[in-house]
Amino acid sequence: MNQWDNFKKGFLKENPVFVLLLGLCPTLGVTTSALNGLAMGLATAFVLVMSNSVISLIKNLIPSKVRIPSFIVVIASFVTIVDLVMAGYAPALHAKLGLFIPLIVVNCIVLGRAEGFASKNNLLSSLIDGASMGLGFAFALTILGGIRELLGGGAFFGHKFITGDGILIFVLAPGAFIVLGYLIAIVNIINKSKAKAHCSTD
Amino acid sequence: MEYFSIIISAIFVNNIVLTQFLGICPFLGVSNKVETALGMGGAVLFVMTLSTIVTYLVQNYILVPLNIGYLQTITYILVIAALVQMVEIILKKVSPALYQALGVFLPLITTNCTILGVAILVIQKEYNLIESVLFAISNACGFALALIIFSGLRENLDLVEIPEALKGVPIALIIAGLLSLAFMGFAGIV
Numbered sequence: 059m060n061q062w063d064n065f066k067k068g069f070l071k072e073n074p075v076f077v078l079l080l081g082l083c084p085t086l087g088v089t090t091s092a093l094n095g096l097a098m099g100l101a102t103a104f105v106l107v108m109s110n111s112v113i114s115l116i117k118n119l120i121p122s123k124v125r126i127p128s129f130i131v132v133i134a135s136f137v138t139i140v141d142l143v144m145a146g147y148a149p150a151l152h153a154k155l156g157l158f159i160p161l162i163v164v165n166c167i168v169l170g171r172a173e174g175f176a177s178k179n180n181l182l183s184s185l186i187d188g189a190s191m192g193l194g195f196a197f198a199l200t201i202l203g204g205i206r207e208l209l210g211g212g213a214f215f216g217h218k219f220i221t222g223d224g225i226l227i228f229v230l231a232p233g234a235f236i237v238l239g240y241l242i243a244i245v246n247i248i249n250k251s252k253a254k255a256h257c258s259t260d
Numbered sequence: 261m262e263y264f265s266i267i268i269s270a271i272f273v274n275n276i277v278l279t280q281f282l283g284i285c286p287f288l289g290v291s292n293k294v295e296t297a298l299g300m301g302g303a304v305l306f307v308m309t310l311s312t313i314v315t316y317l318v319q320n321y322i323l324v325p326l327n328i329g330y331l332q333t334i335t336y337i338l339v340i341a342a343l344v345q346m347v348e349i350i351l352k353k354v355s356p357a358l359y360q361a362l363g364v365f366l367p368l369i370t371t372n373c374t375i376l377g378v379a380i381l382v383i384q385k386e387y388n389l390i391e392s393v394l395f396a397i398s399n400a401c402g403f404a405l406a407l408i409i410f411s412g413l414r415e416n417l418d419l420v421e422i423p424e425a426l427k428g429v430p431i432a433l434i435i436a437g438l439l440s441l442a443f444m445g446f447a448g449i450v
Contacts, residue, residue, distance in 0.1 A: 079429060082288070083373050087281035127341060134334040142330060157282075160333045160380055164373045166285060231279045232444065235437030243430040250425075 064186050068194030070252075075198035075238075076245040080166040084158045085199055086234040092215050095203025097151050098158060099196025101144065103189065105136045105162050106171060110188030112136075113176040129172045130163070137162045167191060198241075205237050263394055265450045270398035273450055276374055277406040278440040283374035287407060288432055290365070297411035301404025303365040305397065307347060308375055311340050312396035315379040316389060336379050341370050374403055410439060 074080045084102070089095040109132050120128045141159045144152040152159065162168065171191055176184040207213055210229030212220025227233050276282050283304075290300045315336050323329050348366045351359040369375060378399050382392040413435055422431050 079288070080285075082284040083281050086284060127338070130337055130341065131334060134337050138330060138333050141333065157377055157380060157384075161282075161373045161377060163333055163337050164370075164376050227441075230444065231281070232437040232441040234281070235433045235440055239426070239430040239433030239437065242433065243425040246430070247425045 061183070061186050064183060065190045068187075068190030068192070069197055070245065070249065072191075073194045073198055073245065074167045074191050075195060075202075076242050077249065078167075078170075079242075080170055081195060082238075083161065084165065085202065086231075086238060088155050088158050089199055089203035089206055089234060090210075090229050091207040091213075092200050092204035094151075094154055095199035095201075096196060097148075098155055099192070099199040101140050101155075101159060102162055102165060102168070103192025103196050104140060105133065106168055106192040106195075107185060107188035108136045109133045109168060110171055110176040110184040111181060113172045114179060114181050114184035117177045125177065126169075126173070129169060129177075133168050133172065134163050167195060202234075202238060202241060205241070206233055209233070209237075263391070266391060266394050267398045269450050270395055271402040271405065272443065272446040273448075275402045275406055275443050276378070276399045277403055278436070278443045280377075282377040283372055283403055286368060286372055287403075287410065287436070288429065290368075291407055291411040291414055291432075294408060294411045294415065297407040298404070300365045300368075301400070301407055303369060304372065304374065304403055305400035307340075307344060307366070307369050308378055308396045308400045309393060310347065311343050311375050312379055312382055312392055313389070314343060315339055316382060316392050319383055332380070332383075336376055340375055340379070344370050374399065406439070406443075410436060413439070 068074065070076075072078060075082070075085050081102070084098050088098045109129070112132050113129055116128075116132075137160060140162070141152075144155075144159060171187060175187045179187070204214060206228045207215075208224075210224045210226060210233060212218060212222070212224040228237065270276070274280060277284065277287050286300055286304075290296045318335060318339055319332070323332060323335065344366055348359075351366075378396055382395055385395075387395055414432060417431065417435075426434070
């Protein structure tokens with residue numbers, strides 16, 4: 059696989075949220091606005107890139123029996139870094155994302171890529187894989203947050219262009235489930251029609 | 261009265277799955293049958309109560325006195341992982357029947373964010389030990405309740421015709437949204 063394909067796969071074909079269905083807790087929990095979604099996505103992307111790179115570098119030093127706990131320690135260290143940096147420089151955002159920042163540790167995408175990709179590949183591929191998955195995750199969260207913000211409050215990235223209230227249900231908990239359900243259905247359709255087009259050209 | 265409000269709020273008003281969005285992976289993953297939902301609920305109840313007690317003690321008797329609160333995330337996840345492993349080993353020896361029932365769900369629990377989430381929430385809310393245990397038990401019950409209702413609904417899905425694109429996870433998420441809407445009816449009772 060060349061590196062461009064490696065990078066591209068996280069956005070649609072193997073999108074961690076829409077296709078692999080990993081890391082759904084923060085996906086649903088923080089996406090009340092596009093900005094929150096983007097911030098959470100970028101925080102996760104940072105952890106993914108760093109942990110993938112470090113794990114790929116030390117993969118030969120770790121005995122395979124204790125690899126999962128070792129991976130978790132590496133991931134937890136970077137999560138702590140993100141947590142402290144965010145609390146220091148963006149306290150308002152940190153308060154909004156709250157519990158979900160420390161919970162990046164148990165986000166299945168991060169451990170999944172560490173075990174499934176970084177522990178078997180070289181530094182460059184692992185770094186690109188982390189960036190691809192991380193940005194794909196951020197992309198999914200921003201779209202979901204954007205749609206919910208748009209329908210629920212008539213705004214996008216905080217810019218309000220509809221006076222009055224939106225459909226409140228979309229910024230509340232049920233809206234998260236419903237919007238994500240339909241988004242996954244749409245991505246299913248796109249990926250299926252792409253696969254079909256691919257088959258007919260072969 | 262205070263204890264009562266902790267219980268009601270954790271099970272119904274702030275249901276951990278449907279309003280706090282913790283533990284969505286097992287919620288979608290093991291909710292195809294009511295029996296597996298019961299097994300998972302039991303395993304979570306067991307581990308969550310234990311891990312909350314242990315992390316509470318670790319926080320107040322190790323991390324705070326030594327002034328190393330910034331190691332919270334790393335310490336908690338290691339404590340939880342070790343605890344789950346230990347519970348698995350002990351159950352296997354002491355109660356093979358229970359191990360049979362909960363066995364497959366135990367390894368999954370380490371990466372269940374409800375466990376770590378509740379452990380951190382208890383510290384954030386500054387509960388004492390009794391309140392913490394109550395909070396953990398009620399949250400686990402809330403998790404089990406949501407999981408069991410949801411699996412009951414999903415069992416019935418096999419009998420209906422669903423548009424091709426919505427099959428599987430999308431329709432499950434939409435149902436979860438409706439269930440969450442129903443739980444919003446509890447808002448304001450405590």
